Amino acid sequence: MRAFLFDLNGTMIDDMSYHARAWTKLANGDLGGNFSPADIKREMYGKNPEVMVRMFGKDRFSADEMRTLSMNKENYYQAEYLPDLKLIDGLEDFLAAAKKAGIPMAIGSAAIPYNIDFVLDNLNIRHYFEAVVSADDVELSKPHPETFLKAAQKLQVSIADCIVFEDVPKGVEAAANAGMVSVVITTTHTEEEFEGLTNILHFAKDYTPDFFNQLIQS
Structure with missing residues (x-):
């Protein structure tokens, strides 16, 4: 799965x-x-x-x-x-479609629970996620893989079946260190800044391209 x-x-x-x-x-x-x-x-x-x-x-x-x-x-x-708080374009539709398809989802973030709750509750999206791993849940931050390994463990899924969505090279490196592939959202870094990282499936500026529908349907 x-x-x-x-x-x-x-x-x-x-x-x-x-x-x-x-x-x-x-x-x-x-x-x-x-x-x-x-x-x-x-x-x-x-x-x-x-x-x-x-x-x-x-x-x-x-x-x-x-x-x-x-x-x-x-x-x-x-x-x-x-x-100004809002989801990146296309994300809520993507989350809803993934949830409908039965794809388990988790958050793996270096943010503290105070900030994660700020987002999930103000945007009313907590119901999409079966697990949350925050800064308080790990000993070692990204690029150490602990965050994503714990998220997979909470979802009870294989690391080989996980796709990580990230925006920074350190996060993609953490996914690589966990044995996971990544999709990069280019809000903060250009594609060139990810040079040398070989676990990237796709770059996108938001969640509107057809690629994201294909991820759910494939």
Whole structure:
């Protein structure tokens, strides 16, 4: 049986620019950093504490401080993005068709539950997914395969039957490390930035092409 595993940010919703703004506000505004947009884009993957360590060093903040700063960043993000919150074009039809076809689906994201719930509940799409793996459920972030392996385990499907939907090279690398193929949504990275990754089935800017119907029907 096929199964579909979805990253969240940049893959289901086109929100990475809002995350970048929130990180910029936190890192440069609140913490006095001097990070360029390219710096922010390069570092904002994985768990929030991992991002802060990469940007400020491992001894800058205590664990309690990082938890507080992490929530500040997510509150900045949610407040700015909520008025624009929507699924990427074609995705809801794709989810509905996959659900009707009996294809099990899960979310495998480096986001914390607070942000995953923000999306699932505000868009009323929780019913499409049989499992969710968040940052709180794994020890090691992407490109480690733990996120997608746990999602497959929760769905009780073989890794060989999983198709991962991602938007960033680190996520596609995580899928490769899990032994899974990927479909890339090009919201945040160009096709050229995935050079060297050999597990990619298809690139698309959204979920409207016929390719996605074929995934369900094949």
